[in-house]
Amino acid sequence: MVTANEEPQGLNVVKAKLDIFLHPSRSGHIMAGVQETLDSLLLRYNESLQGVVLAYLDPNILGRKHKILSGLTPYFHVGLTANILLFSPTAGMRVEGKVNKIEKDYIGVLTMGIFNAALSVMDIRDDLYFEELPHERIWTSKTDHQHVIKLGSMLSFVIKSVQETGEFLDISGSLCSPDTGCLDWISGLNEPRHVLNDLENRIESSKEKRKKEKKRRRDT
Template structure:
């Protein structure tokens, strides 16, 4: 799944003098306070941490009314940082004609509205259960409890809410997608081939209409054909 990354960071944790008796415990508490919150400095939601080194001896006291002291440490952080067009996976917890509600990694909620569900899927009631069923593939069904793969449209960092999409062909029920990965790849290749052929037709028509010079036409058609050969190979 996209959106997960491990980041190595050198941090300085500032502690109150009253915590000097048990610095390690105080640092663990400070790091734990970062969990499942979005950090602008780290550009992600902290899911876990692992301290590599902790240097008590080089702790520095800060000047001020209350002399806090800073402890430098090296830490590995597991971050969740979803960006537009990334593919995420989650479990469907609610489904209606207007939207599909999903939980990602057990803590972040996501919603996919009707306008972001491709026409292939049709909402209906099957065996007294609401589902989104594919018109192209009878066994491709999304219902409550289904693990799905979807594309990210946007991410609300304050409430950790994701707005998703099922428009790409390679999104939907993970169970079905994994069983039919060859079919999805073939569909993607055909789509790219049609797009390439469409661009070539447009170039030729533009040349006929006088919108392109003969040199531009030859160069662009040559480039389009080269891309087509690379895709087919």
Template sequence: MEGLSVAKADLTVYVHPSKANKVDQAVRRQLSSLLFTYNELFDGVILAHEFNFKSKHAKILPGLIPYFGVNVKAKLLVFSPRPDMLLEGKVVKLGKESIHVIVLGFCSAAIMMEDIRQEFKYKIKGGYGTFVSLAHKRHVIKAGSMIRFLVKR
């Protein structure tokens, strides 16, 4: 799928002195706090991380509580859709004027009526809304369908 990329980064993670004997756990927790949030530095949403320590040495920061900085090499899986990218998602809701889709299980998108191809018409079948193709009778978009769409903005 377009929009997914791997970013390699050299990071400095600051660890509280109480976690000095569990540095691996503290770094993992700090990196996990970045997951599923937009990060301007990577220009996308971080979905996963993997890291290695660059060295066994740490830099102590002066202050009231002397945190120490650990240098880490990280590989991050980043989701950053751009205009004209092709994405795939699962339809969760249909309305007369829109199709609501979940991409990668966490990101929502709405496809408005003006962006839906003209061959699709909204109909109610069995109490549920569907978009039915006028060109191909078996081509139906309903809740639970997987669709591909272009990112507009």
């Protein structure tokens, strides 16, 4: 069971009820086992939650009795609730990201420092054109040369489609709308909003937990 509180740009904080199955070796350290299991969910698409798990907060075990599974497995069941930060992009949603690839036939964008999105030349409005300069490649406007998209630019675009490929997302974006493009041009701001800075900190923490989880799996 999930209840949601929406945040900007496809972010949702959900209060989720989860069922976790732990090995008997964790019977004396249940919370540690719970955290290891939650860490294994980070930065992956979760079908039941319908989004990519970015972070979790306040895991709370329900009750003190834990059901041991019958039959051929010795694992035992633990029920819990937790607040889960999800990224759940959908077509038509406006998101922001940093340009990490400039080509004549597409623009590559990294959203929230994790998710790759591709903006095909067919989805870039005619006002913008590709130009190869001596030291860099850019997309710029025919009518307003202050609108320049280059490597490192923060870009606002509209999601055209999203495909889940296993535990990852394949995002296609669009710059067809006239109010999409470089954020410096749209808003005059040189830095992302403080909300995004806070989100990046949470994502970096999740990355570190994910690395520790991978290392733990290699060592066992």
